[in-house]
Amino acid sequence: MAQLLSPPLKDDLDIVIPTIRNLDFLEMWRPFFQPYHLIIVQDGDPTKKIRVPEGFDYELYNRNDVNRVLGPKANCISFKDSACRCFGFLVSKKKYIFTIDDDCFVAKDPNGKEINALAKHIENLLAPSTPLFFNTLYDPFREGADFVRGYPFSLREGVPTAISHGLWLNIPDYDAPTQLVKPRERNTRYVDAVMTIPKGTLFPMCGMNLAFDRELIGPAMYFGLMGDGQPIGRYDDMWAGWCAKVICDHLKLGVKTGLPYIWHSKASNPFVNLKKEYKGIYWQEDIIPFFQNVVFPKECTTVQKCYIGLSKQVKEKLGPLDPYFQKLGDAMLTWIEAWEDINSPAKAALSQGNGVKKDESSTKQK
Amino acid sequence: MNQDDIKDSDIDIVIGALQPDLTSFLNEWRPVFSRFHLIIVKDPDLKEQLNIPEGFDHHVYTKPDIEKAVGASSTILFSGYSCRYFGYLVSKKKYIISIDDDCLPARDNEGNLVDPVAQHITNLTTPATPFFFNTLYDPFRVGADFVRGYPFSLRSGVTCALSCGLWLNLADYDAPTQALKPQQRNSQYVDLIMTVPARALLPVSGINIAFEREMVGPALFPALRLAREGKLRWETIEDIWSGMCAKVICDHLGLGVKTGLPYVWRSDKGDPIESLKKEWQGVKLMEEVVPFFQSVRLPRTATTTEDCVAEMAKSVRERLGSVDPVFNHAADAMLQWVKLWKSVGSGSSTPGGA
Numbered sequence: 112m113a114q115l116l117s118p119p120l121k122d123d124l125d126i127v128i129p130t131i132r133n134l135d136f137l138e139m140w141r142p143f144f145q146p147y148h149l150i151i152v153q154d155g156d157p158t159k160k161i162r163v164p165e166g167f168d169y170e171l172y173n174r175n176d177v178n179r180v181l182g183p184k185a186n187c188i189s190f191k192d193s194a195c196r197c198f199g200f201l202v203s204k205k206k207y208i209f210t211i212d213d214d215c216f217v218a219k220d221p222n223g224k225e226i227n228a229l230a231k232h233i234e235n236l237l238a239p240s241t242p243l244f245f246n247t248l249y250d251p252f253r254e255g256a257d258f259v260r261g262y263p264f265s266l267r268e269g270v271p272t273a274i275s276h277g278l279w280l281n282i283p284d285y286d287a288p289t290q291l292v293k294p295r296e297r298n299t300r301y302v303d304a305v306m307t308i309p310k311g312t313l314f315p316m317c318g319m320n321l322a323f324d325r326e327l328i329g330p331a332m333y334f335g336l337m338g339d340g341q342p343i344g345r346y347d348d349m350w351a352g353w354c355a356k357v358i359c360d361h362l363k364l365g366v367k368t369g370l371p372y373i374w375h376s377k378a379s380n381p382f383v384n385l386k387k388e389y390k391g392i393y394w395q396e397d398i399i400p401f402f403q404n405v406v407f408p409k410e411c412t413t414v415q416k417c418y419i420g421l422s423k424q425v426k427e428k429l430g431p432l433d434p435y436f437q438k439l440g441d442a443m444l445t446w447i448e449a450w451e452d453i454n455s456p457a458k459a460a461l462s463q464g465n466g467v468k469k470d471e472s473s474t475k476q477k
Numbered sequence: 478m479n480q481d482d483i484k485d486s487d488i489d490i491v492i493g494a495l496q497p498d499l500t501s502f503l504n505e506w507r508p509v510f511s512r513f514h515l516i517i518v519k520d521p522d523l524k525e526q527l528n529i530p531e532g533f534d535h536h537v538y539t540k541p542d543i544e545k546a547v548g549a550s551s552t553i554l555f556s557g558y559s560c561r562y563f564g565y566l567v568s569k570k571k572y573i574i575s576i577d578d579d580c581l582p583a584r585d586n587e588g589n590l591v592d593p594v595a596q597h598i599t600n601l602t603t604p605a606t607p608f609f610f611n612t613l614y615d616p617f618r619v620g621a622d623f624v625r626g627y628p629f630s631l632r633s634g635v636t637c638a639l640s641c642g643l644w645l646n647l648a649d650y651d652a653p654t655q656a657l658k659p660q661q662r663n664s665q666y667v668d669l670i671m672t673v674p675a676r677a678l679l680p681v682s683g684i685n686i687a688f689e690r691e692m693v694g695p696a697l698f699p700a701l702r703l704a705r706e707g708k709l710r711w712e713t714i715e716d717i718w719s720g721m722c723a724k725v726i727c728d729h730l731g732l733g734v735k736t737g738l739p740y741v742w743r744s745d746k747g748d749p750i751e752s753l754k755k756e757w758q759g760v761k762l763m764e765e766v767v768p769f770f771q772s773v774r775l776p777r778t779a780t781t782t783e784d785c786v787a788e789m790a791k792s793v794r795e796r797l798g799s800v801d802p803v804f805n806h807a808a809d810a811m812l813q814w815v816k817l818w819k820s821v822g823s824g825s826s827t828p829g830g831a
Contacts, residue, residue: 221586243771244677244678244679244680244767245673245677245678245679245736246679247641247643247649247679247680247682247736248643248648248663249667249669255661255663255664255665256663256665257648257650257654257658257661258650258651258654259648259649259650259651259680259682260649260650260651260654260680260682260710260711260717261651261680261681261682261714261717261720261763262651262680263763263764263767264760264763264764265764265767266767276612278612278613283613283621283622283624284612284624284625285622285623285624285625286623286624286625286626286627289622289623289625293622296620296622298613298620298621299620300618300620300621300668301668302614302667302668302669303665303666303667303668304667304669308610308674309673309674309676309677310677311674311676311677312609312610312674312675312676312677313609313610314609314610314611314612315609315610315611315612315624315625315626315627316626317612317624317625317626345625346626348626349625349626352626368610368612388625392629395626395628395629396628396629396630399609399628399631
């Protein structure tokens, strides 16, 4: 029986969930999530008590905790925006992260079977990616598939997978203008494929249903300055995705997209979204060519070095577009400094017992 | 061009006949093919007469026709699977759809018969989006759209010039792969159409394709042929070579290439272990070929497909000629093809012909 086998990567993966409302959605995920450690990042009012369903092993951080852990560097973590989730990436000690929104539920495949999204992400991350040549039968490592005729043999080993990007049934991840024009559209098409996004190609990375190898790409998964006090929102995951993709391309790491699906239940208000997004819609037209032309010097051999280089280029090339990008470039540097602080071996030993907060009442040891 | 504006008379279906008896093949395809004009090109090496059932509007081209049109010394270009390229040459239509003669109609996950002609035409008449990846795949499909974060200036897309379909049952694997997994058959019907991003290379299989004839025709040619190119797909590489040229050229000209639906059902045929003996040369050559395609750049002055092919041929000779003589032959064949395209090909597909 499958339940008797140890859940894959049980001790190597954290589930990071940003929330401002409640965590009721976890009940539906219990069969798949319960073996894993959760990092809850509570956005908004820190005095509000977020109830975590019984039986989950978790840490919970509210804004006070973020400030306490990061001190002056806390200004790089967004407030009143799900971008705050990247604080969870920062403090995790695991190799892998799976992040999911609190309005995402278990979906069913065309046979009616419930989809274990976490297990599929793990499968995606543990199998190689193939960004250097496109396979027309999609993921060649999938059971029942393979590389097609003409696929060079020297490229069949693939590269390590850094990111697994999942999709959504029901409410699709549309921007505000599309939501306004098509309020009733639902994604009902289950596309049974995983594929590697080719090298040199950018994509819109949605943070709702996402997993990554923290050791391979963690420092690039900064979700930017959004929300309260910022001129833009709903571009946090997009920003992280563009930064991460250009770095993955440079370092020969792979990004996959496709399965698994989750069921996205909540359509956010399109008018509210429009206000958050509209600057992004204009700025994007400059941001995309910027990322398409990013070049990393050979000396950038680590994610951190690439990211620091990128932050400088952001300030230089996008700064003229709006002063926001100067702030963002600085925040990117602050993030890397915070990453080094918290994640370097010596410093991590020092901060042990200081930065981690566990909710007294319901932490359960496994 | 809007899909509603496409008439049946804008389409030619080109079939390369490598087997003499096309009766069951065409009868199976009758519900789909009977509306269209068929160009059937008989493999010049095939000795037997072709057997074609009643009720199809078709034209058959055989070895004498090929020799007459291109000269006896050129005929070698069109043997085996390459015979269908002659059909591309003589067609006067806007769109060509080509399916191997060992493929039959497939069924989708609901059990409905797939009409690959209709799907290919949909693919070719809706824009492609090569400059940015859409995570919900083809945004022009009913029930889909561009996702959040997709730049608005890129949402009108570009013309799709090439549509690459897929295969259920016997997938287009190479001989080593199929030999290692002799029982493996492709049973996954993936409900997906997508644009292959710009600068991404792919193996374009000739088994099930469709294209805009004037835009892509000059770039699809039987130029790279193995010394012992054979009568099974495992023993060929010509479509892979021309497909990569076509992709580089489409990228250069700002045209799109889609892949995914439609599926055809490909019959079991041949012994991959036997073919292994012939195909190893192709496998070896691919290793030389891929770095070349990844780095080849076409000059800005090349603004037509014919010009692009000529420039590619030059690059092939310069950079691959010394690696293996087969590439010099390929470069010669590419230039010869462009000449043929200009002289034999009808050029414009406006009504009234050449």
